[in-house]
Amino acid sequence: MTNQGAGGGGAPTALARAIADYLQHVGVERGLAPNTLAAYQRDLRRYEAFLAAAGLTAPGQVARRHVSEFAQGLSDGDDGGSALGMRSVARTIVSVRGLHKFWALEGVCETDPAADIHPPQPGRRLPKAISVHDVTRILESAGTDTPTGLRDAAMLEFLYSTGARISEAVGLDVDDLVFPDSPDDGPSLVRLFGKGSKERIVPIGSYALRALEAYLVRGRPALVAKGKGTPALFLNARGGRLSRQSVWTILRAVAEHAQVEADVSPHTLRHSFATHLLEGGADVRVVQELLGHASVTTTQVYTLVTADTLREVYAAAHPRALG
Structure with missing residues (x-):
């Protein structure tokens, strides 16, 4: 040290x-x-x-x-x-x-904030995802009447639309967005840089695209004018690059406003992105590429989550599931 x-x-x-x-x-x-x-x-x-x-x-x-x-x-x-x-x-x-x-x-602190933080248990560590309904409530609760509100809405829509890690999202520059010349050319894309600066291309959904366009036109110019000029996509109120910690704070505040009781973090949106894709029928290897996992084994943990959901639906819906 x-x-x-x-x-x-x-x-x-x-x-x-x-x-x-x-x-x-x-x-x-x-x-x-x-x-x-x-x-x-x-x-x-x-x-x-x-x-x-x-x-x-x-x-x-x-x-x-x-x-x-x-x-x-x-x-x-x-x-x-x-x-x-x-x-x-x-x-x-x-x-x-x-x-x-x-x-x-030793009396250095009055309390122990790590007392109930436990190491992950091998074989039992499942990603935490929230329902599509709760994700929608969060995304629709972000304010859009101020430059920072437009930024918040764009950031949260982007995280759920792409499954990006929080470090990847705050590290983005405007030039990492790839907009097609016309709708016939396909969806908009983003270049994400994951572990070891490994690049991957991920599509951006229409909801996130509209939120990004609103932010780029009506929000970001007002924020960038307060700083020294930066290529960063997501900016703080002083015109600099938004930090990981700020995104945590923004998401918690929006989730609280949306009255979502689950413990929500930027990783929750990434987990929900993967889980909802698999529940919708996406191939696990496609989800692997979208998440930037080096091994499909890492992605397959999400299939355990969807299997639990299938069991719950089966038990509730099948006339001879229980008896």
Whole structure:
């Protein structure tokens, strides 16, 4: 861990110092093996960078939602680092839980925001999707009467239309959108850059396309005028590139306004995109390409979700399913 924390130059933040104290504790008092200590350092350096990117500078500022967002983004790299396998995700979450437990016991923090955050269980980790009805309620609740409202509507429609990872969406530039010269040329497309900067082309649905066009014509020009000029597609109120954390905040606020009770995140829209495609009859390998999964095995976990739905419908509808 650097003396200056994840933020670079200047004095280390209280957050960086508190993480360094914990690493010294596990290294000296627990007598961990060098490889184990190195793993703790990697995990917590990544966690520190994530928290610093969210603007947190002290342990007491960390809330459960920060820990949850970090944990959910590990497998796809949406926390800002490289994507991790299930075992590495589990190890990282254990490291973070140990850190927060230590802070609570030592009185650094009054509460432990990671107490109920658990590592994924092999073979039981299913994506969380919400119904088409709930997705529609969320998308129709985004405001469109202001530049930021137009941006929010376009962003959320885009996430559900394309299944993009949040990191891919906020990393987009305007030139990554490909509009056809005429309707006869087919649907609009977007170039997404996933893990390892691997490029894939994904179509954009008509609802998302209309929301994007409204944002590009009536919303983005007003936002870009407040900044120094940027090619980024989705902009914040100061004219800069929108952050992952801002999208989480936007989605939560819109979902709350829509009175959707499920715990919704940008990943929820990605999961719902895949689940709803498979429920609609899409081939799993097509969904694999749309999601940017390297292996179809990763995509096939969504078929477990749709199988559960089929069982529920069968049990409710078939006259001799139960008895």
